[in-house]
Amino acid sequence: MNSVTLQRIVSIAKREWKRIISRRLYIFTMIVIPLFSLFFFLSLMNEGLPKEVPTAVVDADNSALSRRLSRQLDAFKQTDIVVHAKDFSEARKLMQQGKVYGIYYIPENFERDVLSFRQPHVSFYTSNSYIVAGSMLFRDMKTLSVLGSAAVGRELRLAKGETMEQAMIDLQPIVIDTHPLGNPQVNYAIYLCNVLLPGLLSVVIVMLTVYVLGSEVKEQRSREVLSMAGNDMFVLLTGKLLPYTLTFMLMATFYDVVLYRFMGFPCQSGLANMLLISYLFVMVSQALGVFLYAVAPIMSISLSFSAFITMLSFSISGFTFPVGEMPGWLQVCSNLFPLRHYFLLYANNGLNGYPFQYVWPSYVALLIFLALPIIMSFRLRNVYMNSVYKA
């Protein structure tokens, strides 16, 4: 790179800085929104797992044994019995009103039937309109029913003269020992934040890049900046986007330090590697913005596209619902979204700590995205030359 090129880049970047400080919009989008999002999601999920999900018990028996069973349910971390409903229809009403997420039903004559070996039948109901809360309760209620059954079974065996230990082994000969790799507490914040937050940052970066490029045309100053760049689109884009690249890299650094140092989220590949991935992702998001603006140089249209694509990427990247379960053509399409590759890089590098040979395709994919502006530079120059603003 010769010194003229460098000078031009620097002068365009300086001009851009002046534009940035002249309007609150830029500061708001580059600093306030990313910091607010970080604070919002970390404070929302700071418990990691939803605790004390409200539950109703319908105890039609109301005996010592049935009361003990419902007390045991209440003792689970994730279950909070807020109502003892008098009948099932009352409990169901509460569920429809969204006041409870689960119902545990103990039938009449429960104690009598247990003691006379008549196998009473308990039922539990979870509201799966709220999938997270519903599945938490499901686990607790199921465990309780199995354990409750086991506890009674244990009493029966102890009565037969077995030792406590022997009774436990007899009841549960095979034990499942789970190892959730990288996230031993099955923490929801770890599962969601590591992709949600960079994804949100990317929403802002893509849209701001479109806006930054389009506003030159809108203000009829695109020819001015083009001549400053000596008609070289590489110089123009580098100079114009550099201040944003640096600011957003700073934000990404802050994100990574907070997540992987301060919060202690798993990052086996090391902070430096995550930073590299984040910086790459910042630049890829900018490249996507340049591409989208060049495709549809009417800002409001390209911003619509940006919103559409970046929002869709949260679903299609597969970090909540796996890509492998989507229809085949959507699985192919998922590769067109940078967040998909970011997610794979975090999962395989950060969470699982796999060596480079298993993750390189995702790096290559991101590098390909970086080349998008090159394909579009000719078209973008025409847009800047003609300088026609359309709302």
Added chain:
Amino acid sequence: MIKRFFKQIKEGLSDLLVVWRDEFSLIIHDNAILMLFIVAPLIYPVIYSLIYNNEVAREAKMVVVDYCNSPETREFRRMCDASPDVEVVGVCANMEEAKEALRRREAFGIMVFPREFSSALAHKRHAYVQLYSDMSSLLYYKCFLLTATEVSLEMNKEIQVRDMSGATAREEEVSTTPITYDDVAFFNPKSGFASFLIPGFLMLLIQQTLIIGICALSGSIYDKKMYHALAPIMRNRRGSFRIIFGKALCYMMFYGVMSVYLLWVIPSVFNLPRMGDPLNIIAFMLPYLTACIFFGMSISVFVKEKETAYILVAFTSLIFLFISGLSWPGCAVPWYWKSISYLFPSTFGLQGFVKINSMGATLPDLRLECIGLMVQICVYFVLTTLVYRHRVKTETV
């Protein structure tokens, strides 16, 4: 006196119609707004429904390392493989080979049977099954965990029955399971992702496209310095009502039609829950749309340019989704975020619609949501009035 009153009504209505007509022509001549009001609501839900159409993860891929290789472990493996949620894609000779399968993303879980598995069972000690899961997908983890638990409960029962000699069949059964149970997943029997997420997502889409659209329209009027066009109508307070109602009516018309498509056509085509009574849904949508419109008109004061509307509103979608208590259960939302969430129509809209549509609730069950929306309508209407009076005044002088 009465004559004057009628004259005023007549004048008011004709002004309202003028505002309505102008706004309508502004919208249909603006491709960007048409994309927001029509194209996005048409296409977006279809893609989302296709993404989540399989509802649940099936046949999560798992590899097995069987150091014991006895009839019991083979039985365990076979039962896992036979379950709908898990597929055993391979048997590995050792742990290293299994980890390699994970790294290649050919499998997402490993089940390990230690060498002493069967001898532990024979000697009446606990026999452990080790289950490793890739945590990049919680859904697969859930498949592995539930299946392994289910299979182990089943086998435990068989083993107990086998070990019990001389007892009657009935005695055996009662002694292994003194209490029986069943579980019912209410409202979303498949525990599906689409049934859970899409109804709320549709309501959020309505609010977000509406407020981006309203802000963009107001921003473009500002851009073109067109506020003076409203000045003649804005003679007094009644004048601002005419402007606001005229515009609101216009947005309402678009979203009335789109709502039918979003809340009736989409759920029918994609087999999503539809337990709600249509009359209840209509009665709930009217205040929701009104609240969204006035909310959008109020916050349009912050948007001085058409394009910034997108940047300032788009990122809030995820925040509204999480704060509303759908993605993240309401009982786990901290109190300060919960109080803030009551400022947004989407909070009540999502909750209310999910309750009507997916849980079959009726309007009397939705007291909180309805009152919340009514309060929002009043507050945001007053704010809208202030915003419009302020804008027309400052921008026409």
